[in-house]
Amino acid sequence: MSDRRDNPNADERPDIDKKPTPAPSRDTPFTTADMPIGGRLVGFLDDDIAKQPTVLRTDGYDILVVKDLKMHFPVTKGLFKRVVGHVKAVDGVSFTIRQGETLGIVGESGSGKSTVGNCVMRNLTPTAGQILFDNRDVTNIKGKELGTFHKYLTMVTQDPFASLDPRMRIEDSILEGVRINRLVTDPHEQADLVTRLLVLVGLNPKFAERYPHEFSGGQRQRISIARALALNPAFIVCDEIVSALDVSIQAQIVGLMMRLQQQLGLTYIFIGHDLSVVRHISNNVAVMYLGKFMELTSSDELYEKPLHPYTQALISAAPIPKPRVDRQRQRILLEGEVPSPINPPAGCNFCTRCRYADERCRTEEPALRDVGGGHMVACHRVAEG
């Protein structure tokens, strides 16, 4: 396929079921010295990375391991804030991402995909579960350690109009993290860094002096990306970064993200609701529904051989850019509403809208398990097939 990513590791598709690479557990706090990726900022930017792509160390070890992540928000009622229930935004999600690869998470709004991103970013402290970043437990870190953590793991968010301070010049926005953490203090070096970062994300370095309102959504998103890159992170959580953009711009931004991944050896979690966009950039895609992964496999496999009824419905809903084919295909229409995450169905979360649902689906919760070749599905019916 011509639109597949041109990754040097493209042929080594990861096997999801492969056990995480064992590494010596280090419970020492984060320090800037012992991170595996990249050098420190200034030295790293000495090469003109825009011209000479530098592939950093990509030995494909498990950089992020998430085990049984749960994020429940209490629902309170009445004068004394009695807790009457929990919104189970994320309810038991496990995955592993290898360095230099991308995990896509798709799902409709309210499925908890952004909550997963925010938990990984540790903007939220999960109710239960474990998050291991570079083999360190980051589930409960806070304060200084969290600050150090955020130098290696940054985020780009959805709304390009809200994410840039309208009263800050582009330069200042990009340099904010660098200034907060006092990574580069010399004004000339700072200016140099901004120029390099702007070139890196495909913008004119002269834009540094301007204000956000002078830019379009796509350009702003590029600026947001430059800001995320300023700290020289190893990992970026992309939370619906193209959802607010025009389709043509979406392609550009996705292309940019893919180029950056190659040049800088980045690892992504790419959250989105558009399956075709997510598939384009991801090595593996997880389909989320009501706080749980329904299916998790390599993106091609997911697209060509979707096993879960929900995934099938999602794929059938995506338009095919060939009208004749598009007209002939069969669409699976989902009926009914997404159940409330406060009170999810007893068995399979999807059973209320699934056309294959039987008695077992309504009572017994299916586990996410390997049905062959690293294809993970949470469905009772697939097991037989």
Place this chain on the structure above:
Amino acid sequence: MGKYLVKRLLLLIPTLILVCVIVFALMRMIPGDAVDMVVYNYATNGQVITRAEAEAKLGLDKPAVTQFFIWFGNMLRGDLGNCLFRGDTVWSVIRAQLPISLELALLTFLLSLVISIPIGLYCAAHPDTISDGVIRTLSVVLASMPVFWIGTMVLVYPAVWWGFSIPLTYVSITQNFAQNMRMFLVPSLVAAVTSAGMNIRAVRTMTLEVMRQDYVRTGWAKGAGEGRVMFHHAFRNALIPVITLFGGSVAGLVGGSVVIENMFNIPGIGQQVVTALNNRDYPLAQGCTVVFAVFVMLINLVVDIAYKWCDPRVSLE
């Protein structure tokens, strides 16, 4: 609505306690020793008491926190203590003067409404015309004039020219309505006119703001008449900010009554507070301030309820 009401009423309790703490703390900070004054007071009556006795009489021998709780507890029972100079209890003084201040405030409030809402609506209906400009400029001029200056002129010139003067003794409204109005109409009119200056502009701005909304445009577009659009679409929606505005102006009104009462020599609480502060009569000043604060709290309650009634979306954070 019922739930909202209960919540809102429960919120009054901590607010009242905090108000009392603030007033109590501020009063304690006023210099000038009340003990000396009590000793001096007794001495003028031919009695000799020691400072310790005077302290005990005032309850000042106990720690400040205890004093506060004694005062607060007594207050809940309706006992605000005794005046230091007048022989009465604070409550009896306030009870005698509260109706006067309330009448003045109410009259001012109503007059201010009657003046500013129609004029404000007129301006909103004819924006950027000459009459609108004149009214707006005049309203700013009115708001810029010190109320005590207008008051002084109103007091002096009619008296000299027409021999009109405001009666000095208070007659209750039930006893003699004409005499009562003779006393209150001019002061409240002066207060209302100066506060109307701001309110006219606010009513105009808020109505215009609402008139820019899509639903009002729809009103015009579907061919509704001017009156219908103004009242049915625009004013009812503008009512919410207007209620907030007038509710908020009540605290200012009460503060303004201090000036008005002093100027027109109306024996209300506002005048009493100034006298009490000048005489260092703490219990009286304290009592008056708390009564004023409770009044403002109740008005805020009414405003909040009206607000909720107008806009069902409102909820307490």
Place this chain on the structure above:
Amino acid sequence: MKNTEKRRRKNAFLDFLGTLWRTKKVAFFGLLVLVLFILVAIFADVIAPQKMENGLLASHLMDAAKPPSLEHPLGTDAMGRDLLSYMIYGARTSVILGISCTILSTVISVIIGVTSAVIGGRFDLYLQRFIDAWQCIPGMLIMLILMSIMGPGMVSMVVVLSVPGGIGGSRMIRSAAISVKDSGYCGMSKMLGGKNVWRMIHHVIPNIMPLVLMNLANSLGGTIMMESTLNFLGFGVNINTPSWGYLLTSQGRSKMYTAPWIGLAPGLAITIMVFAAAMFGDGVRDILDPRLKGGMGSFSRKKIRRIAAKYRSRKKAAEGTNG
């Protein structure tokens, strides 16, 4: 680099003046009047015909309550002091107190509002409860009580005119600061390691600056008014310090008929100054927050009527051709 920044700032100020001149002539004149009063206050010693000696304007009881003449352009007061000189020195009290207290109270508002918004949580809750209660006590009474605590004088006037207003004004600042704090860029700044103070200085305060300036321009008139009111009630500056409000209460009232110029001059001065401040404040608000402007924007009633009429005539025409 610093130079360009400086130039930019200066340009912004000049730009602002230019906009004021082009779009809001009245506001510009308001500003001019304010500047004039400030100049009078600053150069009082130079301008005043009768100079202050040892912080006092000497009284000449022989010339008491003389009507305006060439020698005394505004007449003399009941103690025979030149009224013009008294007014000029009085401007010092009103203008200096008015402007400094307005700035101070805005600064207090910003500090309280922004801290409360950014720190949030329990701190915010308790602080807001306190301010709720504080707001229930009429401001006038608080000022009188504070004046009683600190006694008459310039310093206590500064405190009294700025602290209660500052606490009251913090509400508006807080709500604006909360909306900035909840914005994407502030969250991102937090993620990048920005502490509360960093976010306050670099995001929250710059973004609420228009509101702060508006607040500043709009509360100037009120502060001047309050200053003279306190002086009028006898809770103001020292009685030897010339003050417009005090002149009104001490002499203006009793001489209102026999020597009206004594009451007229301070009243007019206050009115002009407050009016100028109000005009300036309005202009600033219109420029900084066009949403609140008096105009009706692009959907004026006239325009809509025109569109409606067009629609109707077209419909009629269509019916005509059909029928």
